[in-house]
Amino acid sequence: MIEHNLTSSLISWYSKAKRELPWRSTKNPYNVWLSEIILQQTRIDQGLPYYHRFIESFPTVSDLAKAKEEVVLKHWEGLGYYSRARNLHHTAKYVSDHLNGQFPKEYKALLKLKGVGPYTAAAIASICFGEATPVIDGNVFRFISRFYGIDDDISQPKTRKVFMDVLIGLIDEAHPGEFNQAIMEFGATVCKPSPDCENCIFSQECYAAQHKAQKKFPVKLSKPKVKEKFFHYFLIECNGQYLMRQRKASIWNGLYEFLLLEAGKTLDSSDYPFDSTQVSLIQISEKFRHLLTHRILWLRFYHITVGEKYFSSLMNEFDLQPYSYEEVLTLPKPKSIINYLQQVSI
Template sequence: MQIIERKKAFQDALLTWYEAEKRDLPWRRTDNPYYIWISEVMLQQTRVDTVIPYYERFIKKFPTMQDLSDAPEEDILKMWEGLGYYSRVRNLQSGVREVVETYGGKVPNNRKEISTLKGVGPYTAGAILSIAYGVPEHAVDGNVMRVLSRILLIEEDIALPRNKKLFEQAVMELISEEDPSSFNQALMELGATICTPNPHCLLCPVRDFCIAFEEGKQQQLPIKIKKQKMKHVKLAAFAIQNGDGNWLLQKRQSTGLLASLWEFPMIELQEFSAVEAFEKEKGLKLKNLQELPHVHHVFSHITWDIHVYRAQLEEEHTEGDLQFFTKQEVEALPKSKPVLKIIDLLEW
């Protein structure tokens, strides 16, 4: 790791570039640890452009940790609607409640305490500590691992959890003690904009320090072997109205995928008729059936192929967890992205 010998020159080149070229993002205009915490949770597995309006709406709705701590779960799910990975916001609220109850509403400023909070892993802890408090701590995400694997020529599989320590140690060796906030953000920014999977090396401010570029190996890094097999599931969803034009919805279970969100009644497709299976399982009789285009949605390790049907109830009868809602009530409920796609098909 010969770059460590030229650490100061590397820091200067990286920080000078970041100061001149960094994107103007709303969470970069604050050192409020609560707001930075929110942004980091939202940015996990989500594109920056997607996050910006969610972040701005969220901090407007819950401007203080006390506001988020006191909020009903349905309210926070509604503000997260469409962002996906809903356990993130549940964990965020749980962590914030811990801060309010245990630390008097002040986010801990050391790794030991902040890491005990629900949903705060090593990356999020380091990001909050360095960005909000100026503590020289590592914040290693996928972008940072890609950058450092090339600069330092780390030819280890980044998909293996044990190898993350290599990158955390490297950051601690290289980080600017004077400006750890900008240093960590600069590494992330470099990975997001220049040192991308298909790198733009001619634009890179630290190309002179990059061992992979020097050896022509930048396209081969990072090494990532582990790949989880995608599961494909076929479903049928039914957008059903009663005689008053209200819509039939059900609430998902309180644990698991898309927990506690509302959706049109859905069943997993079998070999026999989707409609017959649905009527038998739900105890309903349908009429005026209309098949709509399929909805395709990809989660991290599962893909849903949803056959969508629009129908009316033959008899005014529901049971179990099914409830009717007006259009306005449906719009106010927290729903998943697949359900929002179905609503788009209904053209209401």
Template sequence: MEIQLAATLIHWYSREKRILPWRESRNPYSVWLSEIILQQTRVAQGTPYFNNFIKKFPTIRDLANASEQEVLKLWEGLGYYSRARNLLAAARQVSDEYGGNFPSTYKELLKLKGIGPYTAAAIASICFDERVPVIDGNVFRLIARIFGITADISQAPSRKEFEVAAQKILPIEAPGDFNQAMMEFGALVCKPFNPDCQRCELSSFCYAFKENAQHLLPVKRKKIKAQERVLNYHVFTHKELVCMNKRAKGDIWQGLWDFFLDERSDSNYFAHEYKGEVKAVYGPISHKLTHQNLNVWFHQIEIANLTKFQELANKLELTIFSIHELVTLPKSKLIVNYLTRVKF
């Protein structure tokens, strides 16, 4: 069964695989970059980012020599910004510790910043033919349905059961092609909802199809309900100048620029204290994070006196920029969306 299933899947992949830029070669830099970008990101959204990174940083040494601000700016809008910081850290590791050449084994790849079992397996198998299974969300789903595995995929101990099942069907030759076929099949055919079972070439091997249990597998614990939060940004301006805040270490938006964040929703306090005027209040703008639903208000406050404006910036530890410089700063999608809506 295992041999026939693998052969069927690889044959399907050779016919149906999507043409994607990182599949043009087995360059580990391209494969690694694509895998990091596509974590928590759809292919259609991630592809332009991949192309932009390759254009600006053609080699891993080019990326290693970049500044964090350059990388964050190029990453702007993708979210989960720790991926960008880890990307830069890993590039510097490869450049400094491995002479600019990616390590070629699964175990060595795991030593790189931001590379976990999934990414290490993808690089090792696709680029170096190491026989190690790749387990991502698509593969979890496909294996659960084929073998009827009811272990909860959100629980870490369950991973071993899926790895054993994946290893059983992983061929000795071209393990990278097989791993890509598994991921592609899960993305295009064995989808989370409304899987295309009528044209599925693996249905004869599939437990879920035979038992009509597609909707029951894989088993996954329900997500924790997202917390509702209200945020108030205070946007201090003086003519064509604006105060910006650089997010601190340990923050999900670490290294990105936004405005002064305060619990107070009363922008009149700052207007009165620094002899300014509340020009506009925008909101609420809805912004969803993994565990939080943000409802965000932006209070635009014009400070007429330059000395008062500078005094405010110093007291709140903000940096003054020209509004024309804002486009060069790396910002979260929330801030980018706000800036597209307003005029200073």
């Protein structure tokens, strides 16, 4: 039976070929949870020093719970995705304060912890408590889709059930943690994006290997991730004249806009692209939301006035041209600016 052979072969391979990692020598849920959170969006070689750092400073979940957030963030410094660190601290305090320092033993209960998703919950439940819940991550999608030739789009939620049904039939109920770690390790070290088929114990049975279709799997047809950008526009006014410029080489090529600064969500006067002591701020608009195909723009408008001399200086420095308010209304502009002008009275 293919399923039985695959399962036993995977676990046998893992016992001989697995990488020696500190969290694999324990079934302590704190250690396993900590490692899984650190390794989200992070390579093992990058995350390993952070794991050691946390375990050394916070050997138990109660130690982590007692730490100040700024100390936790300092330990996390350089790892990125700082929401993971905040969720880590939040969950440590919750487990310590409300669960008597004991992690839940079941998959569904683990999912209720902040920052713990299906993959992490399945890993903890199977490795630490022997619950036969399969893990699914990119490594697992890749290996299973190649082995069986599953060409369903993994970006679709319904596809997860297809893979879960396969994995439920594969998982060793007596050793679910070993199986989950084995399949993750195999996908990470052998059935990689550029697979090592020559050293793969399944190459003779693998659909993708036999059809030379490794690059086809897994199938992912998702749309590009929507990105957010923050635009800060400056309406620079002097004697009823406003400075604008014509956009070049962009999606708004040929349209007119006010002086633009792309920055973070908020802006201080010290962030202005000019000498803030030379201007008078009249009004800062509310935040405007503008949708593009694969992008969300957040716009804010700053109406300022300046003297004639500095007005001319800004014209030269930023290649801007003066227009009366009536001209501003008639010039071709991005819809986001049009919407703003329709809602304000300058």
